[in-house]
Structure formats: C-alpha cells, structure tokens
Amino acid sequence: MNTRFYNAKILRTKPNQRFEIEEGELWVQGNRISYLGKSPERKVREETTWDREIDAKGNLLMPGFKNAHTHSGMTFLRSLADDLPLQEWLFQQIFPKEAQLVPEDLYWLTALANLEYLTSGITTQFDMYFFQEEVAKACVDMGFRLVQTSGLNNFGGSIAELEEKYLKFNEYHELSSYFLGFHAEYTTSKELMEGVASLVQKYKAPLYVHNSETKQEVEDCKKRYGLSPTQFLDRLGMYDYGGGGYHCVWFNDTDINIFAHKGLSAVTNPGSNAKLASGIAPIKKMLKAGVNIAIGTDGPASNNCLDMWKEMFLVSSLAKLKDMDAAVVDGEQVLYMATAGGAKAMGLGEADCLEIGKLADLILIDLNQPNMQPINHITKNLVYSGSKQNVKLTMVNGKILYEENRFFTNLDPAEIYRKANEIVKRMK
Numbered sequence: 001m002n003t004r005f006y007n008a009k010i011l012r013t014k015p016n017q018r019f020e021i022e023e024g025e026l027w028v029q030g031n032r033i034s035y036l037g038k039s040p041e042r043k044v045r046e047e048t049t050w051d052r053e054i055d056a057k058g059n060l061l062m063p064g065f066k067n068a069h070t071h072s073g074m075t076f077l078r079s080l081a082d083d084l085p086l087q088e089w090l091f092q093q094i095f096p097k098e099a100q101l102v103p104e105d106l107y108w109l110t111a112l113a114n115l116e117y118l119t120s121g122i123t124t125q126f127d128m129y130f131f132q133e134e135v136a137k138a139c140v141d142m143g144f145r146l147v148q149t150s151g152l153n154n155f156g157g158s159i160a161e162l163e164e165k166y167l168k169f170n171e172y173h174e175l176s177s178y179f180l181g182f183h184a185e186y187t188t189s190k191e192l193m194e195g196v197a198s199l200v201q202k203y204k205a206p207l208y209v210h211n212s213e214t215k216q217e218v219e220d221c222k223k224r225y226g227l228s229p230t231q232f233l234d235r236l237g238m239y240d241y242g243g244g245g246y247h248c249v250w251f252n253d254t255d256i257n258i259f260a261h262k263g264l265s266a267v268t269n270p271g272s273n274a275k276l277a278s279g280i281a282p283i284k285k286m287l288k289a290g291v292n293i294a295i296g297t298d299g300p301a302s303n304n305c306l307d308m309w310k311e312m313f314l315v316s317s318l319a320k321l322k323d324m325d326a327a328v329v330d331g332e333q334v335l336y337m338a339t340a341g342g343a344k345a346m347g348l349g350e351a352d353c354l355e356i357g358k359l360a361d362l363i364l365i366d367l368n369q370p371n372m373q374p375i376n377h378i379t380k381n382l383v384y385s386g387s388k389q390n391v392k393l394t395m396v397n398g399k400i401l402y403e404e405n406r407f408f409t410n411l412d413p414a415e416i417y418r419k420a421n422e423i424v425k426r427m428k
C-alpha cells in the first residue's frame with residue numbers, strides 16, 4: 001500500500017524532547033516512510049503508483065501514540081466494579097471474574113481495546129495479560145502493533161512458560177514482540193523471581209514489572225527484604241539489561257537513581273493511579289535525573305478509558321499539583337513521553353518519530369476544530385486541549401486502520417461489541 005499525504009503539517013521530533021512543525025508531504029511505501037519534505041515536482045510524484053493520495057488540508061501528521069502499559073483484555077470489566085477500596089475491588093471483583101475467562105474471550109476483548117486505541121491515535125499497545133496467543137491473534141488479524149510481557153506470579157505461569165513465550169512471540173509476526181516480565185514483587189515468591197532473573201541473565205534481556213504502584217506495596221517489600229522493590233529487583237540482577245517499571249509512584253531518590261543510571265523506563269499511569277487513589281508519580285524528579293518516561297493507560301478496569309489524550313493531560317496536571325508548581329513539566333516533554341518515550345520503553349526505535357525509513361505508525365490530527373483554534377502553539381494544544389475527536393486517521397505499519405470514524409481492521413465492530421457483551425452476560 002502506497003499512500004501520499006500532501007498539504008500537511010508534519011511534527012518532527014527534535015533533540016531534548018522538543019518538536020518542530022514543517023509543511024509539506026509525507027509518503028508511505030509499503031510499511032515505511034519513504035519521503036518527507038517539500039512537494040516534489042509532478043514528474044517525481046508520478047514515478048510511484050499511489051493507492052491513496054490524501055489532501056491533509058493543513059492538518060497535522062504526527063507519530064502515533066504508544067500505550068506503554070495496559071491490560072487490554074480487561075475491557076469486559078469496564079465500569080462493572082468502580083468506586084471500591086483497592087483490595088475489595090481486586091479480590092472480590094476482579095480476580096473472581098477473570099477466573100471465568102476462556103481463551104477465545106481474549107480475542108474479542110483485545111479486539112475491543114484495539115478499536116478504542118485506534119480512535120485515540122494509539123498505534124501500539126504494551127500488554128500484560130493472559131491467553132497471550134489469542135491476544136496476539138487479535139492484533140495480527142486487525143493489523144495492530146503489539147508488545148507483550150508476562151503477568152507471571154504465584155497464581156499462574158512458570159519460568160519454562162515465560163521462556164517459551166519470550167521466544168515464541170518475538171518470532172510470531174512482524175507486529176508482535178515480547179519482553180521478559182512478571183506481575184509484581186508482592187504477588188511473586190522469591191524463588192520465582194530468582195527464576196525470572198536467571199532468564200534475564202541468560203538472554204541479556206530487559207525486564208518489565210509493576211513497580212511501586214502503592215505505598216503499601218513498598219512498605220511490605222521493605223518488611224520482607226529490607227529494600228524497596230526497585231532496589232530488591234536490582235539486587236536480584238533483574239535490571240542488568242534494561243527494561244523498567246509500570247507506575248513508579250512511590251519511588252525514593254535511590255530508586256530514581258537506579259532507573260537513571262541503568263537507563264530504565266518509568267511508565268506512568270496517572271489515570272489509573274488517580275482513580276485507585278494510589279498516588280502521584282515523582283515526574284519532576286525523574287525528569288531531572290534523566291529517566292526515560294513513557295505513558296500507559298493501564299487496564300480499562302481501573303481507568304476506565306484507553307485514551308492517551310486524557311493521560312497526557314493528567315501527567316502534566318498531576319505533576320504540577322504534586323509540587324504546587326506549574327513549571328515542573330513542559331507540554332512538549334509530555335508529548336515526547338507519549339510518543340518517542342513510549343517507543344524507547346517498548347523497543348520500537350523504528351517507530352518513534354516521523355523520519356524517512358521509519359515504520360509508518362502515524363496519525364492525522366484535525367486542527368480545524370474549535371479546541372485546536374487559534375493556532376498559537378500546536379504542540380501545547382495537543383497536550384492541553386486536544387482530544388480523540390481530533391484523530392482523523394490512524395495508520396499502523398503503513399495501513400490505514402481508522403479514518404473519519406470508520407474502522408478498517410478486517411473485523412466488524414458490531415460483532416466485537418456483541419461478543420464483548422456476551423462475555424459479560426455469562427459472568428457470575
């Protein structure tokens with residue numbers, strides 16, 4: 001599929017987490033960006049056979065958002081058990097219902113999440129859930145890019161299974177990749193964690209895990225091992241080859257230094273952390289230390305929407321509130337976290353920005369709407385007043401999967417909704 005965008009504004013990623021906007025054309029040939037710049041002469045344009053030539057009408061092409069932490073299959077739990085204390089929510093609502101899922105459910109529940117990602121301009125999800133074969137199948141069938149990690153813990157999974165999945169899903173399809181990982185320190189025995197650490201060492205591979213989401217989690221870890229989760233995982237050799245943590249709310253200065261020193265990524269989930277009253281991540285301190293920050297929605301049971309626009313606003317506003325200082329984080333830094341920062345965390349160096357040769361994971365943003373006018377500062381508009389209503393088109397791996405409120409994903413949205421509702425009705 002060859003697509004030519006013309007009359008476009010193009011968001012270029014610059015050093016130091018800054019952006020510039022250029023006017024011109026962007027060409028996609030196959031799954032990669034083949035040209036970017038001023039309009040070439042007609043003769044040059046006509047050398048290519050175009051499947052689509054899209055007049056962007058002065059709207060903005062930008063890299064797709066990277067959702068760096070989610071549990072997509074939890075779509076079935078959306079708005080089913082809200083406004084409860086965390087422990088009651090988890091043990092009396094979430095776990096008993098998850099136990100009733102069968103593998104095929106995950107195909108449809110993940111497909112539902114993918115539709116929502118596309119409407120929000122998200123082009124890749126970093127998923128931790130179970131029945132991962134069905135998750136991968138749904139994404140490949142729809143043409144959606146997927147990074148997975150394991151939710152291994154005391155209640156499910158084994159080291160042998162983790163190794164098998166790591167090998168399998170890194171070779172599964174060009175849209176699929178897989179990181180070593182496990183659920184969290186507080187759900188996993190020391191023996192099991194030592195097994196995970198041995199895989200990290202064997203494959204010299206990065207690792208991802210829920211880390212310091214709640215105050216209780218950190219206090220309990222200190223009681224058990226005399227160290228914070230970050231320090232304990234580091235002691236086990238888990239972080240010797242990169243990776244990072246999800247949430248990273250209750251980090252102290254030592255934790256932040258370990259993340260900075262080892263080049264780890266902190267994936268912040270402000271919507272989920274606010275809704276579950278977990279706390280606010282130390283964004284200011286992490287930025288100052290040079291930690292790579294990415295943004296995730298977390299699962300739809302704790303958010304409840306899969307919307308990067310809302311998350312960007314929350315990253316910024318909560319960080320400012322935490323320090324009572326409106327200057328702690330710049331809007332462009334947040335936009336960087338949602339795009340290139342996420343790509344870095346997810347091992348997607350080929351899909352981090354709009355450059356010739358990069359993978360064509362991109363979105364077209366409608367600037368001709370009231371919330372984007374006047375055009376004083378486009379990048380600030382994106383972070384502070386943008387919303388999914390501005391997403392005109394979402395392209396993944398060179399294919400348009402969403403355009404003008406319509407999906408082009410090989411699956412019928414009405415069937416996906418029907419299946420999701422059937423799954424919920426079946427639950428006891």
Ligand SMILES: [Zn+2]
Binds near residue numbers: 069070210298
């Ligand atoms: Zn999570």
